[in-house]
Amino acid sequence: MAKTTITVDGRAHEVAATPDTPLLYVLREELSLNGPKFGCGLAQCGTCTVLVDGRAVRSCVTPVSAVKGAVRTLDGLAAGGKPHPVQAAFIAEEAAQCGYCANGWIMSSIAMLEKNPKATDAQIREQLSGLKCRCGTHMAILRAVRRAAAQMA
């Protein structure tokens, strides 16, 4: 089977996967990561989101062979056990019920806030549009992102 090298959370990995294998399956199955999760496989929900060179990418529809940049995942965020400010804000606001969707919101918020830490409420709603939370924790998520923005700005 074809070998591909990808850099995930600062480490290079040589993985055995057919080139069309979506990044999500490689991260979960080959690297045993738990942050990115399967929700739809159709780029419609965001539970599989990772950052590639700082951009939020839906790993369920991204063939591993197309990944050229450095991948960051939820699993790698808490450097030295210290949660990323966005994670800390989501914890402080208890912005989850089941929490299955949290990966998508956190990773997408990081991508947004790293570019635009002063995001307004309208921009937050606009840029996080399309991500899904079935449990309906939208209000707490908005509070968490605003809190993170205040901390990162």
Added chain:
Amino acid sequence: MKMNRRKFLKSSGSLVVGVSASGAIQSLIAGDALAQGVSFPDPSPERLDTWVSVARDGQVTAFFGKVDMGLGLETAIAQIVAEELDMPVDRVSIVAGDTLLTANQGGASASSGIRAGAIPLRNAAAEARRVLALAGAERLGVAANAVGTANGEVFVLADPSKRIGYGQILDGKPLGTNVKWNKEMGTPLNVTGEAKPKSVADYKVVGQPVARRDIPAKMLGTTDYLTNVRLPGMLHARILRPPVGAAVPVSFDAASIASIAGARVVHKKDLLAVVAEREWDAVRAARMLKVEWTNPEMNWPGTEGVYDHIRSAPAVASNGESAFAGKRVYDETPTYKALAGAARVLTADYECPFQSHARIAPSVGVADVKPGSAVIYADTQKPHFVRLGIAKLLELPADKVRVMWKPGAGSYGRSDADEAPFEAAVLSRELGRPVRVQWTRNEGTAWDPKAPAAVISMKAGLNDKGGIDGWYMRSKGFSGWDVKFTADSPEQTLVGMQLGYKKWDMHNFDVPTETYQFANTVRFWQTVAPLQEKASPMRCAHLRAPQEVQTRFAQECFIDEVAMATGRDPLALRLAACKEPREIDVLKAVTEKAGWNAADTRPRTAKGDVVTGRGLALYNGYGSYAALVVEVEVNRRTGHVWARKVTVAQDSGLVINPASIKAVIEGNVVQGLSRAMCEEVTFDQKTVTSVDWNTYPILDMKDAPEQVDMVVLNRTDKASGGAGEPTLVSITAAVANAIHNATGVRMRRYPFTAARVRAALSA
């Protein structure tokens, strides 16, 4: 070999369990090494140690036979146990939903986690405190009445410096006491000891906004989710679904997937699955496999035809008829008489769509079936019942099956969560290896059990003074019980029916709890035959506030319609018609908070593209009372409706954790708005066409309210009611009432999609 709890715990040299103290519990939780023919007996509710256990280091573990679907239940239970034991809450761990470790408390159901599920734990913890105090007094060499308990220790009242910790008292031994069990299983299960639980006035931990303990791990990516279960040698499976609802597989072409190394097909009666060593290979095999399906004649009425279908289809059951032993429980004659004699009769039909749980992630199940025993991993709400169902399917005694509950995608009733674990069990038995079944998005939306579509007919007989002399409510729809709320037998699942188990034949809809008291009232339901008898994607089952979203939509809209027709303020009419003081209190609280103005309840006359309005609705159920005021913005050009501000007043009795209940109410508001504005399972003559998030949209972040205000009435004198559903039930009606206030247009069918509202506005 008998691998019960006691033995497992003993094997680590003590009966002590606790997160920090015991590798045994970790090993149990991890479900290590399944040997052939292992037994998994039920823990006895009569042993105090079944409920509470104290480790050497004083850490307490409570064993909860329900599960936390993300509403903060685990934290609330820890608070209750800590309270009774006089412990710091962070020294209480909870083990939930594992059938080997917890008694069958019925699983997550009907917002019963606190109002029923907490009761035996509260009693057991109180009893454990009594036993510990007694043993502690002996160790301290004083009389039993000379000690107190605090901070996980027993101390001498006269000299608090003399004290001993719970862990030290037991030193790894069990509590060893029995409690009285009421011989019930499931939600009514209760136990009592000699000790009386504390009175509310003495609470220190209960009622505090304790941080939810499940949250940090969820954000850090370290939660032990079901989707993360990876067993050695585990195969990945996908199920093949037919292109037409009732079609079944005839044959398949193995050569079509020959290029995928290791991919195989399992075809057993109507079940068709592919398995592979790697997950992506299973996905590809499912896409590539060529299958010949039967081509049955299909004549579903389709999304637009379904309401006429319901109106004209014969009723097959009603409350009072076949569902409940032939006894008629209602009599509509007095109502008909009153309507016939009325000065004026108002009538309205309300149309309610099929809705899907559409969980954020579709069903997953992992099964490891060995000859004579099985371990199942599932995120079902009812692990103890799934155990019974899978045991029957595998033809094993129940004590040979263990279901290990893991947190998963949020679930709001009898969702698809119960399906994949059964399929995994069948495939694992066939293949002799652990199998993981992952459903697709399509299956999670289209093949998930649905909330039933219905037409609710309302009539009110008015006298010449506008008084109400007759009230008629008929709910006619598909049965909400095509499959049962517990998968305790194979026919309650798709795979069970595919393998030949005959569909459950039960009928149920809903009659709302009595709220408004009018003379000559009749409320009843009728069900019509299912669209497809066997293994149907359109089968119905419990979805959050089962059938009540439908009936309350009708009732709470119609009361507004009557208010409009008789020139009354909808609030005043409700207050006059309610007899329950707790209903009156939430109505008053919500309207005061929202600034309700009796003079501003007729349709507003504002011009322009964007107009605003507000609506009121009430709900009573699950031992709770909720009233809502929703303020909407309606774009008259596009038809788009935004619920900009929602105000809630809720009385759920005694509040265990004020922070959690607020979060639960907010979640109810958003999910309720989603069901009101967006959600409708669409289908044509032969198949479900809601197959993903584009064809089954839910409320987007852009449409989240700007503001959710709430008044939580903490009734320390009332038992805790359920909080998981009440706020959601009537929100659809509140939105419809608000749209009417904004535009003068009455929406009698939900969801209020932009297209539907636009059409209504231009009609």
